[in-house]
Amino acid sequence: MSFRRISALLATACVAVLLGSAPATAAVPAPPAGFTTVWSDDFNGTANTLPSSGNWIFDLGHSYPGGAGNWGTGEIEEMTNRTQNVSLDGNGNLRITPLRDASGNWTSARIETQRTDFAAPAGGVVRFESRIQLPNVTGAAAQGIWPAFWSLGDAFRGNYTNWPGVGEIDVMENVNGVNTGYGTLHCGVAPGGPCNEYNGLGGSKSGFSPTLQGGFHTYAVELDRSTSPEQLRWYIDGQQFHSVSASQMDATTWNNATHHGFFLILNVAVGGSWPGNPTASTASGVPMTVDYVTVSSRSGGGTTPPPAGGNRDAYATIQAESYDSQVGTQIADVDGGGKKLGYIANGDRAVYNGVNFGSSAAHTFAAKVASGAAAGVSGLVEVRLDSATASPVSTIAVANTGGWQTYKEVPGSLSGVTGTHDVYLTFSSGQPSDFVDLDSFTFRH
Incomplete structure (x- = not known):
């Protein structure tokens, strides 16, 4: 990181979200103190309609055009834009629903923001946040189910060959219905490299009540360029559980992974290298339910x-x-x-x-x-x-x-x-x- 880019600002405060008996839908919250909302989607609309095409792109099939097969992870589902797999529920939520047909084939959905410019300003902070209830299945019924809320560097769109150097920030991942949330930064080169690919630099938190499958929880990440060294921080329900610092790698790797815009992704994968494939016991038709997605930022130096x-x-x-x-x-x-x-x-x-x-x-x-x-x-x-x-x-x-x-x-x-x-x-x-x-x-x- 160039010395000229370092700004000595206070680290951002996070706002705790108390869930307990939280409602099934909530308005997009006000941003944390000092932040400004950059973009959001509250998923309001008529039941059984698609989310806004002005906000979202629908990824289809088993890969990006010319990209790695099975989305590069070994997952087996076909991604669609059918309302059976992705739709509004009419109550201010988005549902992404994995389905198995009579022949045993799986379909699901994967959507990503049209915008690719969600970035931390130099000397500032950007925050990605979503309120989600994971598919309400556990045990054998959840085998192979892999919901996620994550982001990719803007240069990946249309290229599909520059991962992981362009940066991937996984705000939330979950596999096989366990009561554990995972957050990860992917960067550098694969395999190996400064970011331990293909695993990435990850952390996790467990023991939630209600469980991640039994109720809504808020997942967030902050990319903070106001600190020295710069830092990524992950939160569930306002409680930090993981961080990655620029000091954990060389400056070029960090800059390439973080100093640019990102686009956000919501999906439920089925099968793959991490969860393993589904079985005959895996439940079909249980959605991931998303209340809202929001991006907020705090500018560097307090100057707008x-x-x-x-x-x-x-x-x-x-x-x-x-x-x-x-x-x-x-x-x-x-x-x-x-x-x-x-x-x-x-x-x-x-x-x-x-x-x-x-x-x-x-x-x-x-x-x-x-x-x-x-x-x-x-x-x-x-x-x-x-x-x-x-x-x-x-x-x-x-x-x-x-x-x-x-x-x-x-x-x-x-x-x-x-x-x-x-x-x-x-x-x-x-x-x-x-x-x-x-x-x-x-x-x-």
């Missing part, structure tokens, strides 16, 4: 940039710190007054909504940048439109400008752009170190 509200003039100077969303960067001071977007390294990005280019095409992108990066450290600032994965329409290269407060305007050609777009600035480098600070940018005809 002003949103632009989707009304920007492409030909005016756009201040870099006025982003609408970002991953991996931090707002810093400019000598002599003002702010800039700093601590920028490989994989970071910033998004500026509603940039209006008009009807006369823009052909130049110009950025005011500074860099005090070491010799040999450089990188690219890329302009993409409407998506972080769109092809760049402009690219500029940045190396040391003489210091982090020594600014230089660097222009780049731009494929003729008209209309109104969300502008994604993405940053890439062959080295993990910070390589650029961005003061402002504009476009020209």
Whole structure:
């Protein structure tokens, strides 16, 4: 971790959730003190309908396209988007239901968030949380049943070959109906490596009353970049039971696993390398019931940039710190007054909504940048439109400008752009170190 990225902030407090006689459904809770809700789904809607396709992607079959078979874990079910396997219950809950047909074949469901940008800001914290009742079966009736609430690094979507280096944070897993919740970080290389793959760096907690199968419990993880070293913490019902620190591995492995956006996943697998396969005694048709999923964050340094509200003039100077969303960067001071977007390294990005280019095409992108990066450290600032994965329409290269407060305007050609777009600035480098600070940018005809 670069020294420039370390921010000395207080560690986040967690909010205990007392369940006992908790109701079967509850409103999405307010975020912990100092946090802001980034996204949530309360699963309200008509019974026996699918969850919102605006929020969720439905994974289908036995693998991602071109990915490892049986989802890479040996599980045997076919994932579907049929309401028999995944639906709202009409009472504010989602049900994911594994089913066995007359021939002994299993189906279930696996959904993941459309958004892939749930990230801890530099110097801040992100929290993933869900309230869930696990399938209410135990013993022989639960053999092979594997419910989970987890996340994968954003670069996995569409690639499917970069696991575990891209990072997997398992907020909750459970197998075979035991009264134990598991939390794990997968990272590095497999097999072996600094994260002990294929097992990962895991922890567990047991002895819940009601059991995890007998009632709702709240599962959460916090990725905390406000501490030094940075840390992941796992909670069940507000009680921490596991943590992993950046000091447990090299900086590159940690950064690759955590310094980016994530997408969230809910699924119930059947069979696989961990629980083993189901038997004739395994119960069919018992759902995992999810009350809500929520993501909240606390910004680094207590500074929140002003949103632009989707009304920007492409030909005016756009201040870099006025982003609408970002991953991996931090707002810093400019000598002599003002702010800039700093601590920028490989994989970071910033998004500026509603940039209006008009009807006369823009052909130049110009950025005011500074860099005090070491010799040999450089990188690219890329302009993409409407998506972080769109092809760049402009690219500029940045190396040391003489210091982090020594600014230089660097222009780049731009494929003729008209209309109104969300502008994604993405940053890439062959080295993990910070390589650029961005003061402002504009476009020209």
